[in-house]
Amino acid sequence: xxxxxxxxxxxxxxxxxxxxxxxxxxxxxxxxxxxxxxxxxxxxxxxxxxxxxxxxxxxxxxxxxxxxxxxxxxxxxxxxxxxxxxxxxxxxxxxxxxxxxxxxxxxxxxxxxxxxxxxxxxxxxxxxxxxxxxxxxxxxxxxxxxxxxxxxxxxxxxxxxxxxxxxxxxxxxxxxxxxx
Amino acid sequence: xxxxxxxxxxxxxxxxxxxxxxxxxxxxxxxxxxxxxxxxxxxxxxxxxxxxxxxxxxxxxxxxxxxxxxxxxxxxxxxxxxxxxxxxxxxxxxxxxxxxxxxxxxxxxxxxxxxxxxxxxxxxxxxxxxxxxxxxxxxxxxxxxxxxxxxxxxxxxxxxxxxxxxxxxxxxxxxxxxxxxxxxxxxxxxxxxxxxxxxxxxxxxxxxxxxxxxxxxxxxxxxxxxxxxxxxxxxxxxxxxxxxxxxxxxxxxxxxxxxxxxxxxxxxxxxxxxxxxxxxxxxxxxxxxxxxxxxxxxxxxxxxxxxxxxxxxxxxxxxxxxxxxxxxxxxxxxxxxxxxxxxxxxxxxxxxxxxxxxxxxxxxxxxxxxxxxxxxxxxxxxxxxxxxxxxxxxxxxxxxxxxxxxxxxxxxxxxxxxxxxxxxxxxxxxxxxxxxxxxxxxxxxxxxxxxxxxxxxxxxxxxxxxxxxxxxxxxxxxxxxxxxxxxxxxxxxxxxxxxxxxxxxxxxxxxxxxxxxxxxxxx
Numbered sequence: 001x002x003x004x005x006x007x008x009x010x011x012x013x014x015x016x017x018x019x020x021x022x023x024x025x026x027x028x029x030x031x032x033x034x035x036x037x038x039x040x041x042x043x044x045x046x047x048x049x050x051x052x053x054x055x056x057x058x059x060x061x062x063x064x065x066x067x068x069x070x071x072x073x074x075x076x077x078x079x080x081x082x083x084x085x086x087x088x089x090x091x092x093x094x095x096x097x098x099x100x101x102x103x104x105x106x107x108x109x110x111x112x113x114x115x116x117x118x119x120x121x122x123x124x125x126x127x128x129x130x131x132x133x134x135x136x137x138x139x140x141x142x143x144x145x146x147x148x149x150x151x152x153x154x155x156x157x158x159x160x161x162x163x164x165x166x167x168x169x170x171x172x173x174x175x176x177x178x179x180x
Numbered sequence: 181x182x183x184x185x186x187x188x189x190x191x192x193x194x195x196x197x198x199x200x201x202x203x204x205x206x207x208x209x210x211x212x213x214x215x216x217x218x219x220x221x222x223x224x225x226x227x228x229x230x231x232x233x234x235x236x237x238x239x240x241x242x243x244x245x246x247x248x249x250x251x252x253x254x255x256x257x258x259x260x261x262x263x264x265x266x267x268x269x270x271x272x273x274x275x276x277x278x279x280x281x282x283x284x285x286x287x288x289x290x291x292x293x294x295x296x297x298x299x300x301x302x303x304x305x306x307x308x309x310x311x312x313x314x315x316x317x318x319x320x321x322x323x324x325x326x327x328x329x330x331x332x333x334x335x336x337x338x339x340x341x342x343x344x345x346x347x348x349x350x351x352x353x354x355x356x357x358x359x360x361x362x363x364x365x366x367x368x369x370x371x372x373x374x375x376x377x378x379x380x381x382x383x384x385x386x387x388x389x390x391x392x393x394x395x396x397x398x399x400x401x402x403x404x405x406x407x408x409x410x411x412x413x414x415x416x417x418x419x420x421x422x423x424x425x426x427x428x429x430x431x432x433x434x435x436x437x438x439x440x441x442x443x444x445x446x447x448x449x450x451x452x453x454x455x456x457x458x459x460x461x462x463x464x465x466x467x468x469x470x471x472x473x474x475x476x477x478x479x480x481x482x483x484x485x486x487x488x489x490x491x492x493x494x495x496x497x498x499x500x501x502x503x504x505x506x507x508x509x510x511x512x513x514x515x516x517x518x519x520x521x522x523x524x525x526x527x528x529x530x531x532x533x534x535x536x537x538x539x540x541x542x543x544x545x546x547x548x549x550x551x552x553x554x555x556x557x558x559x560x561x562x563x564x565x566x567x568x569x570x571x572x573x574x575x576x577x578x579x580x581x582x583x584x585x586x587x588x589x590x591x592x593x594x595x596x597x598x599x600x601x602x603x604x605x606x607x608x609x610x611x612x613x614x615x616x617x618x619x620x621x622x623x624x625x626x627x628x629x630x631x632x633x634x635x636x637x638x639x640x641x642x643x644x645x646x647x648x649x650x651x652x653x654x655x656x657x658x659x660x661x662x663x664x665x666x667x668x669x670x671x672x673x674x675x676x677x678x679x680x681x682x683x684x685x686x687x688x689x690x691x692x693x694x695x696x697x698x699x700x701x702x703x
């Protein structure tokens with residue numbers, strides 16, 4: 001790695017560390033409240049729409065694969081294949097957001113809005129903050145798709161995209177699977 | 181041609197990517213905030229001369245101490261040394277032409293200005309009366325401009341994170357060829373430790389404040405007991421940042437002390453490795469001490485004991501540094517110039533503030549002193565006094581570096597005496613007030629406390645006069661000061677280039693040299 005590449009990689013890792021701490025604050029709140037009022041979290045988790053949670057996990061994990069695939073294609077000099085793979089990544093990210101919106105709408109119809117209970121306040125805050133990160137990640141993926149030079153930028157964007165996926169991998173069990 | 185005259189015109193400043201110009205912009209901006217925060221403090225002190233609201237009513241008083249805290253902490257002390265002097269000096273000290281990401285550096289400055297303006301908007305839009313700590317549940321229901329204030333502080337936080345990121349990347353990848361980590365000047369090591377805290381602690385504060393803002397707007401009840409929320413959880417999130425934040429303030433100050441002590445003793449710093457170890461140690465242990473702000477918030481005995489002991493660990497690291505600085509001076513050829521005099525005040529304040537810190541980290545004693553003037557005096561001694569004296573030392577030490585001109589040493593010594601005596605006189609009575617039971621943040625008080633409050637206000641006035649005098653002779657020096665290059669005969673890397681430095685820092689490609697080679701200078 002030359003100095004410039006090192007500099008950018010370091011910067012992205014620092015951003016990721018910083019963002020991880022941003023989520024950590026909410027995670028700390030979640031686990032503290034879960035320990036204080038477990039019943040609220042047990043009933044909250046049964047009210048979430050499980051098929052959307054599972055589907056969204058599938059979408060994001062697949063998008064992580066497709067962006068990794070585009071790096072491989074870029075290294076092999078197949079620019080068009082890499083572009084296709086990036087567009088697939090964007091489509092998967094967009095599908096994730098559509099289903100997320102759908103789920104929020106279903107909750108809102110049932111009267112489960114921010115402020116209705118601690119569980120749902122945290123649910124909206126954490127999935128909402130994550131959705132903002134998905135949007136940020138998609139913006140970066142779009143930028144790198146339109147860029148001529150991808151050798152330096154694409155692995156960095158992919159790193160960030162993986163981070164956004166990893167956060168979801170934690171949110172999924174916390175809001176859909178693991179009852180206290 | 182220096183970086184001052186390299187380009188001309190307003191846009192060459194406002195859109196500059198030169199780390200030196202950005203440092204100067206930061207310096208000018210934080211000085212404005214220091215003035216604003218200082219005026220708030222002075223009005224507070226004047227109002228406390230009599231037991232019953234000499235100057236302002238109780239509600240105005242609440243707003244003033246809140247705004248004094250917000251402005252001083254987030255708009256002056258956090259950015260003061262790292263963003264102003266750090267930006268200017270870091271590349272010079274490691275032989276680089278600029279920081280790693282110059283455009284990001286400029287963005288960071290403008291984000292800071294934006295945050296500062298939003299905070300000022302909060303002051304105009306009715307002010308904030310929650311205390312700078314924004315404790316819930318009051319802050320989420322307070323009928324004042326809390327939302328504006330937390331958004332402003334959040335924005336300045338983004339600026340902090342970007343500056344920290346830039347410094348870490350710069351130190352890792354921009355060092356002059358051959359410069360190893362153990363060749364780094366001590367100021368750079370302290371900037372590095374500070375940057376780690378900036379990057380890892382600031383997001384937690386940002387989150388906590390956004391939650392307060394969201395709660396304030398939409399009544400989410402996240403910290404509201406009536407809706408099942410737990411207000412103490414906010415305190416945990418807040419102090420997880422705000423305790424390390426005192427090390428954001430004091431670590432760069434310690435870096436200044438190390439440089440000034442070495443230069444004015446004309447001697448290599450003693451115990452280089454120990455100082456580096458202590459800096460990193462403070463940065464890391466600093467993340468594990470936040471609970472000592474919450475001993476009376478229902479914390480278990482075990483947790484309190486643990487946080488107490490961890491807090492005392494910081495005193496060990498700090499003591500290592502004090503011994504290292506004093507033994508650097510021992511046997512040196514000392515020049516008693518203003519920067520070093522400010523460092524003497526720093527060391528005095530640091531020792532007494534630090535020892536009172538060990539005292540308040542002791543749970544049983546803290547119960548007596550919690551939320552009294554004793555705490556106010558403690559953190560003003562160590563955090564404010566430490567940062568302010570080191571900031572002034574840095575301002576005088578590097579004034580010739582920044583501007584290529586010399587200020588009046590005679591007036592500077594008078595001002596230094598006024599600032600030092602004024603500061604100590606302001607806060608020593610507050611230790612006594614707190615110990616006698618005077619709670620903090622009260623606009624009125626029983627008459628038996630009056631003589632101590634009057635003494636404290638006298639100190640504050642003296643301090644203000646000293647600061648005014650400083651502003652006066654420094655402005656004169658900007659225009660009429662004698663042109664100098666390296667008046668201190670410092671061996672440090674940043675003095676190897678001309679003062680003020682050329683636009684790209686070094687005329688010839690910088691060569692690695694020992695930054696503390698005083699044996700060479702002496703001969």
